[in-house]
Amino acid sequence: MTLPAIDKRDLPTHEHRSRARASVSKSAAGLAVGLAIVALFTVVRVLAPPASATFGLPDAARDFATLSISVAVESLPFVFLGIVLSIAVQVWLPEGMLLRRLPRSPVLRRLVLSLLGMLLPVCECGNVPLARGLVVKGLTVAESMTFLFAAPILNPVTIVTTAQAFGWDNGILVSRVLGGFFIANLVGWIYSRHPRPQDLLTAGFQETCTLADRHGGPAGRVRRSVQMFSQETRAMMPALFIGAGMAGLIQVAVSREVLVTLGGNPVWSVLALMLLAFVVAICSNVDAFFILSFGATFMPGGIVAFLVFGPMIDVKMLALMRTTFTAKTLLQLSLLVALCAAVLGLAVNYGH
Amino acid sequence: MVIRRLVGHWQGVVLSLIGLIATIWLGLTGQLALYIHPRYFVFTIVMAVIAAVLALAAFALDPATPATPNEHDHEREHDHDHAGERGSRWGWLWPLGSVLTVIAAVVALLILPPSTLTTATVAQRDLNGSASALTLKAPALPSKGDYSAFTVRDWASLLRSGAGQDFFADKTAAVTGFITPDKTDPNVFFVARFVVTCCAVDAQPIGIPVYHPGWQNEYKTDSWVTISSGFRANPNPGSREAIVLIPDSITPTTQPAQPYVY
Numbered sequence: 001m002t003l004p005a006i007d008k009r010d011l012p013t014h015e016h017r018s019r020a021r022a023s024v025s026k027s028a029a030g031l032a033v034g035l036a037i038v039a040l041f042t043v044v045r046v047l048a049p050p051a052s053a054t055f056g057l058p059d060a061a062r063d064f065a066t067l068s069i070s071v072a073v074e075s076l077p078f079v080f081l082g083i084v085l086s087i088a089v090q091v092w093l094p095e096g097m098l099l100r101r102l103p104r105s106p107v108l109r110r111l112v113l114s115l116l117g118m119l120l121p122v123c124e125c126g127n128v129p130l131a132r133g134l135v136v137k138g139l140t141v142a143e144s145m146t147f148l149f150a151a152p153i154l155n156p157v158t159i160v161t162t163a164q165a166f167g168w169d170n171g172i173l174v175s176r177v178l179g180g181f182f183i184a185n186l187v188g189w190i191y192s193r194h195p196r197p198q199d200l201l202t203a204g205f206q207e208t209c210t211l212a213d214r215h216g217g218p219a220g221r222v223r224r225s226v227q228m229f230s231q232e233t234r235a236m237m238p239a240l241f242i243g244a245g246m247a248g249l250i251q252v253a254v255s256r257e258v259l260v261t262l263g264g265n266p267v268w269s270v271l272a273l274m275l276l277a278f279v280v281a282i283c284s285n286v287d288a289f290f291i292l293s294f295g296a297t298f299m300p301g302g303i304v305a306f307l308v309f310g311p312m313i314d315v316k317m318l319a320l321m322r323t324t325f326t327a328k329t330l331l332q333l334s335l336l337v338a339l340c341a342a343v344l345g346l347a348v349n350y351g352h
Numbered sequence: 353m354v355i356r357r358l359v360g361h362w363q364g365v366v367l368s369l370i371g372l373i374a375t376i377w378l379g380l381t382g383q384l385a386l387y388i389h390p391r392y393f394v395f396t397i398v399m400a401v402i403a404a405v406l407a408l409a410a411f412a413l414d415p416a417t418p419a420t421p422n423e424h425d426h427e428r429e430h431d432h433d434h435a436g437e438r439g440s441r442w443g444w445l446w447p448l449g450s451v452l453t454v455i456a457a458v459v460a461l462l463i464l465p466p467s468t469l470t471t472a473t474v475a476q477r478d479l480n481g482s483a484s485a486l487t488l489k490a491p492a493l494p495s496k497g498d499y500s501a502f503t504v505r506d507w508a509s510l511l512r513s514g515a516g517q518d519f520f521a522d523k524t525a526a527v528t529g530f531i532t533p534d535k536t537d538p539n540v541f542f543v544a545r546f547v548v549t550c551c552a553v554d555a556q557p558i559g560i561p562v563y564h565p566g567w568q569n570e571y572k573t574d575s576w577v578t579i580s581s582g583f584r585a586n587p588n589p590g591s592r593e594a595i596v597l598i599p600d601s602i603t604p605t606t607q608p609a610q611p612y613v614y
Binding site: 030049050067069073074076081084225233234237238241252293295 | 377410414450457458469471551
């Protein structure tokens, strides 16, 4: 009985050592590729034509580029801040530290969970994997929905960027925060009454979310941090760049008259900006910067509806949530949240 | 399959690097002000450096080829993300879209020369139309009557606040801005600036009307000029602008390092 045990312990050490050597050389090669790409990009940037060259582009095309670039450059540091913080919480905080302290009463639990975003300042795309992990650790489906919808709005980065863009005192920030809090808890309450919550989840979900933390030790953590970084950028960067491009394009292409007509109408301003939020799918961390340019033409209710609806439901979120919830559930959720956001926006417009 | 996996695996990190290198280069060459408000400069550069370190670490520690069980799990999760695209007839569109996004990012951020907004955007957004851009910072009137520090924005605020002709009678404006035409009066152009709250996407144009018949033959739209002149009543009573600058001389100049006002 003892011999096989020694064998078992011995074999992995050998294997481990040779695997470790292979992985060191692979890391070096990977780093070299990375540095080569950095060098290539730097050379391209430095050798690119000077500012005086315009390539004969018409003004509108240049402004399209300038506007899109400004959205991207402004958003990037906030996106990376969110990624770094979500890595810190998911990889470096002791496991279960957050869940163990939740209150017992379902309503209170959801209230606390909707404030969890204050500690996890990630935008909505980072929340989906996190919510999946929380369900595996014992959260109910309804509670995960409350967290999923509240966290992107009730989080410090979103609140700071919204305040930077719109200031504290014109009601947009307050409506966004309270509206998001209310809708998230309403959705959680409605789905907590579902008789068979497991039916809300996709069949493949159980399998997908079993990849919980298994790797202890600091080395494993560093590796997992880096993998999370690469995973998060994979989900967010294409959406961010495409979103920035669309933001620039709408600014240049959609005629001012159309925007002013839509934006000045209390109903259309809400519906148009909700549609925009659904399509552009920009992160909640930076969507305030995106919509700021509409602030002069659109009524505040439209802006609030955009800022509340966008973080909860958009094309990118539906794609991400489809990994977890059934299509029917997502359709119900979308209609419910859209209705709530529209009512909120109209209330702001008519109450103003 | 290999190409699809490589593209899928690396596009996030590569797009990050494009944005980060562009940001750091703009910071080093002092051109970040073309895109964002100066209060973000330090934060932006610090986050860019941190993210660049993480991106390089991703190249070293997160290889695309599954070798250990750890990485295998990871790949599997990635496949799940794109489950919808997999195996369908249009599956090849996904990597194509990724490559196009990377190319667009390289062209926009690494090849195009940085530039300010132009008159095309002035036309798209009402000149002097945004109340907040003008009233946000009402200028304090200097006690000694020294108005030399007044910017385009200060004067535009005063003009819009409805101060009468008497108020402007003895004042001289010395301002720098770019030329943008008046939509209604061909004899008038505006010496204009953009007011930026966060970044260029929210820029609101403001300007002071300048009466100078035939300006189109002397100056190009969007070129930068410095004007020193007193305010007068507009000789054309039908014009929308009642009070204008009528300068004796207009000095062409180069675009300032901070083209926007805050």
